[in-house]
Amino acid sequence: MNTTKKTISIVIPVYNEAQLIQTSIPSIIHAVEQGLGTQRADLYHLEIVAVNDGSSDQTAQVLAHMQQQEPRIRAISFTRNFGKEAAILAGLQHAQGDAVVVIDADLQHPPALIAPMIKLWENGLLVVHAVKAQRARESWLQRHLAKAFYAVFQSMSGLDLRGHSDFKLLDKQVVQMLLALPERQRFFRGLISWANFPSGQLPFEVADRPDGTESKWNRLKLLRYAVNNITSFSSLPLKLVTYLGVATLLFGLIIGGNSLLQKIEGKAIDGFTTVNLLIIIIGGAILLSLGVIGHYLARLYDEMKGRPAYLVRTDAIDSKDKEAS
Ligand code: UDP
Ligand code: MG
Numbered sequence: 001m002n003t004t005k006k007t008i009s010i011v012i013p014v015y016n017e018a019q020l021i022q023t024s025i026p027s028i029i030h031a032v033e034q035g036l037g038t039q040r041a042d043l044y045h046l047e048i049v050a051v052n053d054g055s056s057d058q059t060a061q062v063l064a065h066m067q068q069q070e071p072r073i074r075a076i077s078f079t080r081n082f083g084k085e086a087a088i089l090a091g092l093q094h095a096q097g098d099a100v101v102v103i104d105a106d107l108q109h110p111p112a113l114i115a116p117m118i119k120l121w122e123n124g125l126l127v128v129h130a131v132k133a134q135r136a137r138e139s140w141l142q143r144h145l146a147k148a149f150y151a152v153f154q155s156m157s158g159l160d161l162r163g164h165s166d167f168k169l170l171d172k173q174v175v176q177m178l179l180a181l182p183e184r185q186r187f188f189r190g191l192i193s194w195a196n197f198p199s200g201q202l203p204f205e206v207a208d209r210p211d212g213t214e215s216k217w218n219r220l221k222l223l224r225y226a227v228n229n230i231t232s233f234s235s236l237p238l239k240l241v242t243y244l245g246v247a248t249l250l251f252g253l254i255i256g257g258n259s260l261l262q263k264i265e266g267k268a269i270d271g272f273t274t275v276n277l278l279i280i281i282i283g284g285a286i287l288l289s290l291g292v293i294g295h296y297l298a299r300l301y302d303e304m305k306g307r308p309a310y311l312v313r314t315d316a317i318d319s320k321d322k323e324a325s
Contacts, residue, residue, distance in 0.1 A: 005043060005044060005045045006043065006044050006045070006097075006098040006099070007044065007045045007046075007047055007096055007097040007098055008032070008044050008045070008046055008047070008097050008098070008099050008100075008101065008118060009047045009048075009049055009091075009095035009096060009097030009099070009100045009101070010028060010029075010032070010046070010047070010048050010049065010100075010101050010103060010114070011049045011051065011088065011091030011092060011095055011100055011101065011102045011103070012025065012028070012048065012049070012050045012051065012091070012102075012103055012104070012105045013051050013053055013084045013087035013088055013091065013102075013104070013105065014050050014051060014052050014053060014055065014059055014063070014087070014105045015052075015053040015054070015055055015059075015081060015084070015087070015105075015216055016055045016056060016057045016059060016216065017055070017057075017059060017105045017106060018055070018057045018058040018059045018061075018062045019211060020105060020106055020107070020209075020210065020211055021050070021059065021062060021063070021066070021105050022062060022066070023210070024105055024106060024107045024210070025048060025050065025066060025070075025073065025105070026070075027107065027111060028048070028103065028107075028111040028114070029046065029048065029070070029072070031110075031111035031112050031114060031115070032046060032111065032114045032115060032118075033046070034115075035112060035114060035115025035116070035118075036115050036118065044118075046072055047072055047074065047095065047096060047097060048070075048072055048073045048074065049074050049076065049091045049094050049095050050063055050073060050074070050075045050076070050105075051075075051076045051077075051078070051087040051088075051090050051091045051094075052075060052076065052077040052078065053078050053081055053082060053083065053084065053086070053087040054077075054078040054079060054080040054081035054082060055081075060075075060077050063075040063077075074094065076090055076091070076094055078090070084166070085185075085186050085187070085188060088102055088166060088188050089179075089186060089188075092170075092175050092178060092179060093179060095175065097172065098171070098172050099118065099121050099169055099170065099171055099172065100169070100170050100172070100175050101114055101117060101167075101168070101169045101170075102166050102167065102168055102170070102188070103167050104166070104167065106209045106210070106211075107207060107209070107210055108206050108207050108208070108209060109130060109165065109167040109204065109206075110204050110205075110207060113130055113167070113202055113204055114169070116202055117130070117169040117202060118169065120169075120200045120202070121169055121171060124198070125171075125198055125199055125200045126170070126171040126173060126174050126197040126198050126199065127168060127169070127170055127171070127174055127192060127197045127198070127199035127200075128168060128169040128199065128200050128201070128202060129164060129165075129167075129168050129192075129199060129200070129201045129202070130165060130167035130168065130201075130202050130203075130204050131163040131164060131165070131201045131202070131203055131204070132163045132164075132165055132203075132204065132205075132206055133163075133203040133204060133205050134205055134206065137208065145222070145226075149226045149229075149230075150162045152230060153190070153229065153230055153233065156230060156233065156234035156236045156237075157190065157194075157230075157233035157234050159190060159193045159194060159233070160193075161189055161190065161193060164189045164193070165189070165206075166188055166189060167204070168192060170192070171197070173197075174192070174195065174197050177195060177197075178191060178192070178195075181306075181307060182305075182306040182307075183232075183305055183306070183307065185228060185232055186232075187228070187229040187232050187233065190229060190232070190233055194233070232305075235298035235301055235302060238294040238295070238297055238298040238301070239291070239294060239295060239298055241287060241290050241291040241294045242288065242291025242292065242294060242295060243291070244287055244291070245284060245285075245286075245287030245288030245289070245290065245291045246284075246288060246291075248280075248283055248284040248287050248288075249281070249284030249285065249287075249288055250284075251280070251284070252280030252281050252283065252284040253280075253281070253284075255276065255280055256276065256277045256280055256281060259272070259273045259276045259277060260273060260277070
């Protein structure tokens with residue numbers, strides 16, 4: 001037995017894709033084997049981790065059947081739909097590979113790219129991002145909403161995720177780092193960029209779904225995803241309330257001063273000034289106090305997330321140790 005064989009795990013989140021996976025999973029396997037060529041394919045053991053994210057169609061049965069035909073397929077099934085992020089996390093937890101590739105089940109991510117990704121990983125990169133050279137055919141609104149999301153996300157977190165997808169290769173070390181994070185609500189793409197391991201990029205063109213169906217993400221799901229991802233990487237929205245409070249209070253003081261002046265000059269209607277002052281100043285004070293609470297909440301929230309203050313690359317320590325000795 002060859003013990004030096006490395007394992008490559010392919011993690012595939014699957015939600016209601018009973019029809020598609022019957023062809024897409026075999027073609028992913030085929031593409032990897034072909035891409036590596038017979039000689040190099042022998043160096044690796046391939047493992048497919050299909051995570052059935054609570055599909056309501058025949059996905060579970062289809063996967064069970066495929067597992068019997070192809071022992072390299074392992075299937076995990078959720079009790080209900082927990083979302084793609086959770087499916088990716090479960091896949092990473094169950095993958096045993098020295099390198100793990102995350103890829104969609106619908107062939108929108110070209111599997112022919114996996115072999116070149118493995119090549120880059122062999123050359124020492126710990127993360128290989130497949131980056132969209134061009135977005136899939138989508139509506140004007142969708143494209144602009146996505147653009148706005150990436151712009152807001154970048155301005156708040158400092159991470160540029162434009163063109164990024166979940167189609168990535170990760171070294172085992174990176175997978176372990178991700179799994180060690182205590183966060184429950186995750187943004188896979190964001191966390192990988194945040195960790196900043198040595199990485200490379202390969203461009204790809206997003207294919208249409210072979211069965212011509214629409215994305216599983218509706219507008220509401222995407223909006224919730226966007227808000228969750230921004231708030232998971234920045235507490236700025238919470239702090240903005242303070243700035244709003246300061247602005248309101250300043251504005252209130254100006255208007256209030258003006259009302260007072262009018263009162264002194266005898267131009268104001270009786271009682272108007274008092275009401276004006278009360279509303280404006282108290283409103284500003286309330287917003288400001290809310291903002292202060294927001295700041296503490298933000299601190300608490302950052303601590304609660306429990307992200308480590310820094311991450312250490314184990315291989316970097318090893319090589320330094322070697323230099324030192
Ligand atoms: N998916 C999932 N859970 C969900 C929605 C989608 O596991 O709740 C999977 C889906 O089966 C596919 C991948 O995530 O493999 C991407 O989904 P989809 O193709 O619908 O989205 P898009 O291509 O628009 O990103
Ligand atoms: Mg898709």
